Amino acid sequence: MRGAKSAKWVVGAVIVALAATACGGDNKDDKPTGAGKAGGTFSLGLVEPVSIDPVNAQESEGILVTDNLFTGLYEPTADGKVIPALATSKTVSDDGKTWTFKIKPGTKFTNGEIVNAEAFIRGWTRLAAKASASDVATPNVGGIDGFEALQKGTATTFSGLTAPDENTLQVKLTTPDFEFDVKTTHTSMSPVPKVAGAGKNQAYNDAPIGNGPFKMSGKWEHNKSITLVRNDDYGLTKAHLDTVKISILNSANAAQLEYQGFQSGQFDWARMPTAQLTSAKAKYTAQNEWIQADTSGMNYLLPITENGPLKTAKARQAISYAIDRDAIIAGVFQGMQTKSTTILPPSFKDVYQKDLCVSCIKQDKDKAKSLAAEAGLKPGDELHIGFNTGGGHEEWVQAVVQQIKDVLGLNVKMDAKPFKELLAAQQAPGATGAYRFAWGADYPTPDNFLFPLLDSKSINKDASGKVQGDNRGRYNNPAFDALVEKARSTKDSAARNEVYKQAEKLAMDDQALIPLWNRTQFRLVNTKKFTGGAMDFHEDPNLAEISAK
Structure with missing residues (x-):
């Protein structure tokens, strides 16, 4: 999802x-x-x-x-x-x-x-x-x-x-x-x-x-x-x-409108703008109206692996090393998120492999520059990063963009779109760069992350080249696909989980996704x-x- x-x-x-x-x-x-x-x-x-x-x-x-x-x-x-x-x-x-x-x-x-x-x-x-x-x-x-x-x-x-x-x-x-x-x-x-x-x-x-x-x-x-x-x-x-x-809010500030609507009594449920999290928590916890939960969702940058500047694993690793996740969590999220170093969420305890994403553990500017040079990424090269409006993502996307600019000298272009348009842009033939991407489990199994997001069968292009599946990054590794199929064919759940872990490691070595933070959600009721x-x-x-x- x-x-x-x-x-x-x-x-x-x-x-x-x-x-x-x-x-x-x-x-x-x-x-x-x-x-x-x-x-x-x-x-x-x-x-x-x-x-x-x-x-x-x-x-x-x-x-x-x-x-x-x-x-x-x-x-x-x-x-x-x-x-x-x-x-x-x-x-x-x-x-x-x-x-x-x-x-x-x-x-x-x-x-x-x-x-x-x-x-x-x-x-x-x-x-x-x-x-x-x-x-x-x-x-x-x-x-x-x-x-x-x-x-x-x-x-x-x-x-x-x-x-x-x-x-x-x-x-x-x-x-x-x-x-x-x-x-x-x-x-x-x-x-x-x-x-x-x-x-x-x-x-x-x-x-x-x-x-x-x-x-x-x-x-x-x-x-x-x-x-x-x-x-x-x-x-x-x-x-x-x-x-x-249900009121449909067509605004880049939808989260702000939800929060204002809750405060005024218009809404009985709301998300909050990132900037208001600390003050909202203090106010509404006291009123027993604050909900906070670590969920089985994950937040990533979705790199387009088929073409463009992030076609190689080294280029994707360079971007990942350039991001200071700790600084963004402390500054933008006011300490109210946790860093992700995996594709699968921590709530999947039987398969969780902490720090599997080596490039996610700590910002390493020298490593980022070295990998970028090996990948042919040069200062001034253009990199597109798309994200959806209305979800409170502007602040952290701006922070990520600035870090990539500062470390690698890339000409990063931010592209803000309504959510439906963002999904269409990810699917479009010729998509390039990276996109803000989040995934919440539709059902509680590693397959629900690994197959739709990374299996080649989930690209599913139509005649025009539009991606109809959820593998919007176009990641294609036959060895990975074989592991997912092997996991599905394994009757014993413990043995099946071991195969899922192998598949995740392979995709992580390829930097098929760029993990950012685990998903902690906040609501008012x-x-x-x-x-x-x-x-x-x-x-x-x-x-x-x-x-x-």
Whole structure:
């Protein structure tokens, strides 16, 4: 999940305890269960999503909406466990290539249509179809037999998906994957009703009909608002809130507007501008409205490895050595972030390899200059660094740019764009330089970082050369790809983790990504009017668990 958000597993030091994502279960009453009472309107602001339809849901803003409109087979709890949602059981063959899921009978979409195995087949087929041009298809359904034919447009059905009966879904993979069940937690793996049609179905894209704890009220008013209301016919534990009002903030100062909106009472949830973190923490901790958590997200510079000034590993290492992460954390972040020296987050404790990124440990100006010279990077050479507006990134990007200028003498060009435009620029043929990049785990496994961000299959260019996968840096190393495939094929989890560690080291030796800092997130939540508010696995508010006081 791309960060703004995304996406997507909260493990670590938490100032306000995080509530686990609601578990599946029967609730035959019309009223919500659990603490709190039904009713209330919860308001928040965010920047314009890329998509609120599961066919292309990919960053925090879109995932926030889609996760609440849809429910799949499994879901992640706030602390990174995977629990059943609509799945009642799962089995996997000894060779890791056939998965069978039993689905809870009797649940419905909000239009009354039954959610069954065919609804999942419909959703996953739609995700893989060429016409959908989904950015999130490959890491999630790319391993299912028949995916390539759908991507090429030579098939309209998914040969690897069958429904032996109404509530049984069988999945056949082209290669073994003993973690496939974990991938089904991604919201793109949701079932969809018949009306969803093809991926490019604007009416459905703007007003998705789902089976989750909330449903749309009207349609997505682009660049203005999205409104959700409780789904009183939800087949699992019902939400408490009547309404969720989302204001879309189209501003380079979106975080500032969220913070101001919280202070004025307009919003009940907010991010904060980086410059306000210290004062906000002091004020709102005392009021029990401050949330702080180390999450399974990571912040990087994304170097374009296919062409341009950062094509070689030595050039990328030179940039990394030129950055003084400690100074930026102390100055810009006021000590409220921690330095990253890995690709995988510290919360993945079984695979974490501290200081794997040697160039990240400490700024080394001499080493940076030496490597730059070997790579042919000369003072005055141009380097493009792109970042998204509205997320509070301006200060630290400026600091990184100035350090690179000071150490290497490069002519660094900052390019600020709205988030959707930044993603498009990363994908565009001929992209060059580096980009601000963040990744939050969509599901709790190293595969969710290593495959989408670095496997060559996740480049997935279309005919124009546009990158459709998440490997926006175009990193391509067959030895790395082989290790990821080997890990997926390894049944024993401890042995599998050892292979993941080998893959991460190989990519780190190539400086395929430039780690900056681990992801600590800060939020404000209105505890005067609401109870149960916390960050979910995706760093979003846990809307289905919040209730009015």
